[in-house]
Amino acid sequence: MTVNMTKGQAISLQKNDGGSLTAVRMGLGWQAAPRRGLFGSRTREIDLDASAVLFADKQPVDVVFFRHLVSDDGSVRHTGDNLVGGVGQGGDDEAILVDLSRVPVHIDQIVFTVNSFTGQTFQEVQNAFCRLVDETNGQELARYTLAGGGQYTAQIMAKVHRSGPGWTMTALGNPANGRTFQDLMPAILPVL
Amino acid sequence: MTAELVRGQNHPLSQARLEIRISAGTPIVAAAALSDENGRIHGAQWVAHPGAPTQAGLEVSRQAAADHRLAVDLDAVPEAVHRVGVLLALPAAGAGPARFGAVAAPFVAVTGLDGAEIASYTITGLEAESAVVALELYRRQGAWKVRAVGQGYAGGLAELLTDQGLPEARRLAGSIHDAVAQGLARSVQAPPPRTADGDRSRQTAAPALGPDQSGAAPQPGQTPPMTPYGDQTPGGPGQPAPQTPSYPGAAPDPDAVTQPSAPTAGGPIDYSHPRRQNAAPPPPPPTAPPAAPGQPAQPVAGDATGWSMDERLYNQVWGMFEDLARSTAAYRSAVDFAESRMDKELEQVLSDPRSRIGGQGDAAREAARARHDQLVAQAGEALDRDLTQLVAEAEVVEPALPPAYARWDSPVWHAYRVPMEIPMALRLGDLHLPEADRIRIPMLVRLPLERGLWIDSGRTGSSDGSFADSHALGRLALETAVAHAARLLAVYPAGEFTVHVIDPAGSGAQPLAPLVQTGVLAAPPALGAAGVADVLGRLTQRVDLVQMAVRGGAADSLPPGFDTSQQLLIVNDFPHGFDDRAVNQLRYLADEGPAFGVHLMMVADREESSGYGPLLDPLWRSLLRLTPVPDDHLADPWVGHAWTYEPSLVPPGSQVLQRVLTQVAAARTKYV
Numbered sequence: 073m074t075v076n077m078t079k080g081q082a083i084s085l086q087k088n089d090g091g092s093l094t095a096v097r098m099g100l101g102w103q104a105a106p107r108r109g110l111f112g113s114r115t116r117e118i119d120l121d122a123s124a125v126l127f128a129d130k131q132p133v134d135v136v137f138f139r140h141l142v143s144d145d146g147s148v149r150h151t152g153d154n155l156v157g158g159v160g161q162g163g164d165d166e167a168i169l170v171d172l173s174r175v176p177v178h179i180d181q182i183v184f185t186v187n188s189f190t191g192q193t194f195q196e197v198q199n200a201f202c203r204l205v206d207e208t209n210g211q212e213l214a215r216y217t218l219a220g221g222g223q224y225t226a227q228i229m230a231k232v233h234r235s236g237p238g239w240t241m242t243a244l245g246n247p248a249n250g251r252t253f254q255d256l257m258p259a260i261l262p263v264l
Numbered sequence: 265m266t267a268e269l270v271r272g273q274n275h276p277l278s279q280a281r282l283e284i285r286i287s288a289g290t291p292i293v294a295a296a297a298l299s300d301e302n303g304r305i306h307g308a309q310w311v312a313h314p315g316a317p318t319q320a321g322l323e324v325s326r327q328a329a330a331d332h333r334l335a336v337d338l339d340a341v342p343e344a345v346h347r348v349g350v351l352l353a354l355p356a357a358g359a360g361p362a363r364f365g366a367v368a369a370p371f372v373a374v375t376g377l378d379g380a381e382i383a384s385y386t387i388t389g390l391e392a393e394s395a396v397v398a399l400e401l402y403r404r405q406g407a408w409k410v411r412a413v414g415q416g417y418a419g420g421l422a423e424l425l426t427d428q429g430l431p432e433a434r435r436l437a438g439s440i441h442d443a444v445a446q447g448l449a450r451s452v453q454a455p456p457p458r459t460a461d462g463d464r465s466r467q468t469a470a471p472a473l474g475p476d477q478s479g480a481a482p483q484p485g486q487t488p489p490m491t492p493y494g495d496q497t498p499g500g501p502g503q504p505a506p507q508t509p510s511y512p513g514a515a516p517d518p519d520a521v522t523q524p525s526a527p528t529a530g531g532p533i534d535y536s537h538p539r540r541q542n543a544a545p546p547p548p549p550p551t552a553p554p555a556a557p558g559q560p561a562q563p564v565a566g567d568a569t570g571w572s573m574d575e576r577l578y579n580q581v582w583g584m585f586e587d588l589a590r591s592t593a594a595y596r597s598a599v600d601f602a603e604s605r606m607d608k609e610l611e612q613v614l615s616d617p618r619s620r621i622g623g624q625g626d627a628a629r630e631a632a633r634a635r636h637d638q639l640v641a642q643a644g645e646a647l648d649r650d651l652t653q654l655v656a657e658a659e660v661v662e663p664a665l666p667p668a669y670a671r672w673d674s675p676v677w678h679a680y681r682v683p684m685e686i687p688m689a690l691r692l693g694d695l696h697l698p699e700a701d702r703i704r705i706p707m708l709v710r711l712p713l714e715r716g717l718w719i720d721s722g723r724t725g726s727s728d729g730s731f732a733d734s735h736a737l738g739r740l741a742l743e744t745a746v747a748h749a750a751r752l753l754a755v756y757p758a759g760e761f762t763v764h765v766i767d768p769a770g771s772g773a774q775p776l777a778p779l780v781q782t783g784v785l786a787a788p789p790a791l792g793a794a795g796v797a798d799v800l801g802r803l804t805q806r807v808d809l810v811q812m813a814v815r816g817g818a819a820d821s822l823p824p825g826f827d828t829s830q831q832l833l834i835v836n837d838f839p840h841g842f843d844d845r846a847v848n849q850l851r852y853l854a855d856e857g858p859a860f861g862v863h864l865m866m867v868a869d870r871e872e873s874s875g876y877g878p879l880l881d882p883l884w885r886s887l888l889r890l891t892p893v894p895d896d897h898l899a900d901p902w903v904g905h906a907w908t909y910e911p912s913l914v915p916p917g918s919q920v921l922q923r924v925l926t927q928v929a930a931a932r933t934k935y936v
Binding site: 128129131133134142144145146147174175176177178 | 586587590591593594595597598601602605639642643645646650902903
């Protein structure tokens with residue numbers, strides 16, 4: 073069962089049987105929109121990058137992105153930079169794995185972002201999505217489509233935050249501009 | 265178009281009804297086994313073999329033959345089956361070859377009913393094995409695929425079936441060989457006629473026995489001798505690993521591990537190094553028994569990836585190292601955060617004028633401290649949970665470690681035998697962190713050594729004054745060096761590691777005694793300036809020679825009888841006895857030596873050579889610094905914690921060093 077999330081929607085990451093999730097994967101997939109007309113076959117590669125920022129009380133503590141693939145505490149792992157997208161043809165091109173049981177106790181929010189490193193806006197990207205998968209059984213929990221790409225180069229996709237003993241995911245989908253997560257910090261802080 | 269598979273490669277299958285053609289130069293037994301998604305064979309009824317040639321969806325030949333055709337109907341296999349393994353074995357009875365290494369590489373092809381080849385695979389690189397899993401057909405997302413496996417077993421079918429989790433493996437292996445023996449006796453005279461119904465998939469193979477096999481017809485009912493563990497390689501008892509398959513890739517060679525030799529696909533020339541045949545897939549790692557609900561899984565030694573138990577344990581130790589580093593990072597980060605938050609809150613209280621009235625300020629301060637304590641306690645709980653798991657893992661891993669990885673007080677040293685292979689790594693000591701004092705991580709470095717070692721006999725930052733006497737510290741440093749050198753000598757095969765000692769003042773006679781008395785040194789420790797010059801001159805010449813030969817592409821032009829072993833030079837009391845020329849030679853050895861198998865082990869206090877100024881800085885930098893006493897100077901590669909290193913020392917009063925070195929010396933005289 074997949075929830076197609078809409079902007080601002082929150083879902084609890086409790087399992088149906090009451091147990092809480094231990095590991096989730098944030099997957100990101102995209103393809104470059106084909107160019108039409110003369111020389112349309114010339115491909116333009118689009119490099120989107122997924123990042124995760126770990127916050128404690130609105131203070132950034134650690135960042136997982138293509139230059140720092142594992143958070144120091146080992147709870148968040150990036151599977152590696154994909155420079156072109158579309159290889160999976162619908163599968164995840166970049167993924168960030170979160171071992172929720174290992175997230176340090178003071179971390180209360182993890183924000184996932186997507187940046188266009190090559191600078192194209194999301195207008196030139198098609199079939200872009202971000203999804204949350206229960207890593208223990210591969211079941212898709214939530215999918216969020218980056219619909220109607222606009223004139224911006226980054227998006228704050230979603231956040232996973234502590235609520236009670238478990239975690240909740242909220243789809244954000246806020247547009248922003250920036251090449252890497254550093255540029256996004258001003259846009260991230262209001263959503264915490 | 266046929267896909268010629270190499271080991272480990274897979275290929276999709278579009279048809280459900282298939283034939284598997286097998287050809288080998290000699291009669292072999294072919295069988296097929298069904299197994300579940302974990303690779304387990306549930307019972308004898310899941311194995312089609314000469315004694316029971318037809319099972320659901322499978323049909324195999326009744327006898328051993330040089331050529332086989334097995335029929336497989338993937339639509340007819342039970343739902344629970346996820347894999348169909350094609351197994352080959354040499355007949356146990358009779359005068360035929362006993363190992364696949366002695367016969368032509370078996371060829372296996374998957375074909376459609378029309379005989380068109382879909383995929384084929386030549387099983388190369390087999391040696392002492394007498395049974396092999398050739399191919400595997402397996403379900404993947406509703407479709408079937410074929411994978412070239414080529415996993416051999418020196419212990420024959422019994423070992424192969426045991427490995428696949430069949431409870432009555434030995435009995436079944438016995439009955440397969442019985443059936444084959446009967447089949448051989450029956451079939452030597454005339455091959456059974458081919459059926460003419462045209463349905464080739466239901467047809468058993470015609471045996472292609474040569475005339476020379478007729479004399480080899482064994483007695484029916486003869487039970488083949490089976491050893492459960494196959495051919496034990498020498499040195500096996502010293503290895504703690506309860507690994508049954510002794511496949512050719514057992515060589516724990518780091519080179520081969522990082523670059524698995526390309527399997528030669530059917531060509532007559534085997535380019536792989538005879539001792540680096542690591543292309544065979546490893547036996548499945550020991551898996552943890554399912555955990556009770558809500559409990560972490562029970563740790564198991566060797567529960568990591570790798571081509572051999574050696575490599576799995578190495579990877580597991582490194583996995584524990586990383587987990588401990590990261591768990592501690594999480595704890596430290598939480599504690600830091602709690603403290604900075606408390607400081608901020610206390611500051612706020614201080615700057616708030618209202619807090620000066622009555623007890624409000626005290627209450628706020630109290631609350632801030634309570635919040636801090638609560639978070640620190642939570643972080644401590646999380647760390648404790650992680651540590652408990654790691655301690656449990658260390659408790660099963662530590663006793664399973666082979667001598668090269670084990671502490672000197674481990675029982676494996678009592679069962680020590682001179683090995684035939686170089687291990688992947690060497691334990692130089694233990695590492696721990698102050699927050700996690702109850703767990704020690706073995707510090708493993710890869711072999712052959714990539715850099716020399718420096719046992720620092722100088723006053724270390726954390727030494728607490730108990731070694732005020734620099735003489736005592738120097739002696740302990742040399743003892744540590746002897747323990748490391750002894751371990752290197754012990755884990756290399758006989759004669760493949762040579763140790764030279766320079767002890768210019770003769771001050772190290774007592775700590776060096778274990779090396780000297782057991783006769784494992786190349787020569788007695790060199791004394792005086794003349795001794796220093798002599799040893800350095802010979803080693804420098806050696807590096808020059810090998811370097812020239814390698815650079816000139818004429819490695820085989822080295823003089824006959826040239827000692828190709830790895831060389832270790834222990835230098836005590838540096839720079840005593842060294843003139844400028846000797847210092848230059850030493851620097852040359854430090855720079856060029858490691859690439860050509862010459863390593864340094866300096867036992868030195870850097871202060872004593874400060875007269876050379878910055879000239880020696882590159883020398884010290886190029887060496888891995890170790891201390892004779894616990895010292896926190898080593899950083900992990902992930903987070904950069906400062907880890908406290910403790911050298912791996914022989915327990916006081918133990919004779920293990922002498923005993924092991926005596927064996928090393930004895931083995932050397934036997935071989936050389």
